[in-house]
Amino acid sequence: MPLDRKPAPNDLSAFWMPFTANRQFKTAPRMLVAAQDMHYTAADGRQVLDGTAGLWCCNAGHGRPRITRAISEMAGTLDYAPSFQMGHPTAFELANRLVEIAPPEMEHVFYTNSGSEAVDTALKIALAYHRARGEGSRTRLIGRERGYHGVGFGGISVGGIVSNRRMFGTLLAGVDHLPHTHLPENRMTRGQPQHGAELADDLERIVALHGADTIAAVIVEPMAGSTGVLLPPKGYLERLREITRKHGILLIFDEVITGFGRLGSPFAAQHFGVVPDIMTCAKGLTNGVIPMGAVLTSGAIHDAFMQGPEHVIELFHGYTYSGNPISSAAGIATLETYIEDGLLTRAASLAGHWEKALHALADHPHVIDIRNMGLIGAIELAPIEGAPGKRAFDAFVRAFEAGILIRVTGDIIALSPPLTISEAQIDELMDTLGQVLKAG
Ligand SMILES: Cc1ncc(COP(=O)(O)O)c(C=O)c1O
Numbered sequence: 001m002p003l004d005r006k007p008a009p010n011d012l013s014a015f016w017m018p019f020t021a022n023r024q025f026k027t028a029p030r031m032l033v034a035a036q037d038m039h040y041t042a043a044d045g046r047q048v049l050d051g052t053a054g055l056w057c058c059n060a061g062h063g064r065p066r067i068t069r070a071i072s073e074m075a076g077t078l079d080y081a082p083s084f085q086m087g088h089p090t091a092f093e094l095a096n097r098l099v100e101i102a103p104p105e106m107e108h109v110f111y112t113n114s115g116s117e118a119v120d121t122a123l124k125i126a127l128a129y130h131r132a133r134g135e136g137s138r139t140r141l142i143g144r145e146r147g148y149h150g151v152g153f154g155g156i157s158v159g160g161i162v163s164n165r166r167m168f169g170t171l172l173a174g175v176d177h178l179p180h181t182h183l184p185e186n187r188m189t190r191g192q193p194q195h196g197a198e199l200a201d202d203l204e205r206i207v208a209l210h211g212a213d214t215i216a217a218v219i220v221e222p223m224a225g226s227t228g229v230l231l232p233p234k235g236y237l238e239r240l241r242e243i244t245r246k247h248g249i250l251l252i253f254d255e256v257i258t259g260f261g262r263l264g265s266p267f268a269a270q271h272f273g274v275v276p277d278i279m280t281c282a283k284g285l286t287n288g289v290i291p292m293g294a295v296l297t298s299g300a301i302h303d304a305f306m307q308g309p310e311h312v313i314e315l316f317h318g319y320t321y322s323g324n325p326i327s328s329a330a331g332i333a334t335l336e337t338y339i340e341d342g343l344l345t346r347a348a349s350l351a352g353h354w355e356k357a358l359h360a361l362a363d364h365p366h367v368i369d370i371r372n373m374g375l376i377g378a379i380e381l382a383p384i385e386g387a388p389g390k391r392a393f394d395a396f397v398r399a400f401e402a403g404i405l406i407r408v409t410g411d412i413i414a415l416s417p418p419l420t421i422s423e424a425q426i427d428e429l430m431d432t433l434g435q436v437l438k439a440g
Pocket of ligand 1: 113114115116117119148149150151221225226254255256257282283
């Protein structure tokens with residue numbers, strides 16, 4: 001499609017858009033037709049500063065030549081190869097590169113095509129691991145209120161966002177939820193909040209209720225992104241690690257947003273100094289350019305499966321596109337780009353400027369909380385009475401018209417720009433957002 005073509009409204013009906021107010025969108029479409037570096041081009045030719053790295057995924061910015069070249073070269077060399085009982089070198093190479101940047105305890109990689117699939121895969125590995133070790137009674141999974149773990153049945157069962165769950169029946173049985181970590185006394189905190197480490201102790205209550213020998217795993221986002229950027233209180237993740245270890249419960253970190261430099265370290269596990277047994281990732285794994293997700297596991301988990309006759313499949317799980325050549329090539333090129341440009345740690349050096357610029361919006365109309373860490377930030381607005389979510393959604397539309405892409409969840413504005421953003425672009429993003437908020 002030529003870049004300047006604006007689809008007429010009657011072109012839009014066939015595509016049932018995900019997580020979108022379809023009728024609203026189709027009456028006033030917001031179309032993106034190209035992207036380069038820190039900017040999208042809108043259908044009317046305007047440049048729009050990307051304040052969200054697409055959907056938390058384009059960590060190296062847009063149109064990175066090494067990645068697009070790797071994809072087109074692989075498409076012309078090995079367009080597809082099965083990963084069931086067959087292999088190709090690029091998938092193995094990417095797995096090696098991934099474990100190199102992950103905490104040393106993470107030794108193996110299982111590929112998926114998305115974050116949702118990575119979550120469901122991680123939950124299945126946790127259940128099967130216990131069974132493989134003769135602890136088949138460990139079937140219970142523990143998530144957290146307000147958690148987002150994608151949209152598979154496993155993910156919405158352990159997830160804690162009510163709108164993502166309530167329409168879809170009974171979900172997985174045997175799931176409990178820890179309380180979320182968003183406390184009013186932590187409002188306007190810069191970085192990790194002080195209060196709330198004890199919320200992890202609720203796991204002891206769940207253990208006392210059901211017995212540790214019925215619990216397979218606890219899954220949390222080390223920093224909850226999609227629900228509106230909820231940060232782990234100081235000491236909270238450490239406590240969760242301690243309690244899970246004490247009871248032989250696996251700890252899964254869902255690093256779909258926090259992976260690949262968002263907080264200033266390759267993964268949040270390194271940033272917080274807390275290492276789980278299993279980690280999920282996706283999004284930034286290929287800079288968002290092509291679908292791919294992955295589950296990283298410890299050696300102990302992987303090795304528990306490597307028993308029995310050698311010709312027998314050890315894990316009856318996988319996807320047609322697990323580790324496909326084009327995504328794998330994109331993954332390698334992405335990691336090379338991140339490493340060459342120092343992006344896995346760049347957020348740490350920008351975090352101070354980011355924090356100051358973000359918190360300068362604290363006195364703007366309707367702002368009730370601001371929170372931040374690495375290159376992620378949230379501005380929570382007071383809801384309009386009787387119309388929750390409307391204030392932030394209106395701000396989102398005005399922001400797009402003003403030339404910045406932000407993301408909203410309920411009445412929370414979330415910001416997570418590409419890690420290539422400059423200090424001047426951070427200022428531009430916040431200045432424009434400030435004007436948008438003042439007009440609200
Ligand atoms: C923590 C987390 N897990 C899982 C997912 C789902 O990923 P996907 O949309 O690629 O299925 C997301 C997406 O935002 C996420 O933030």
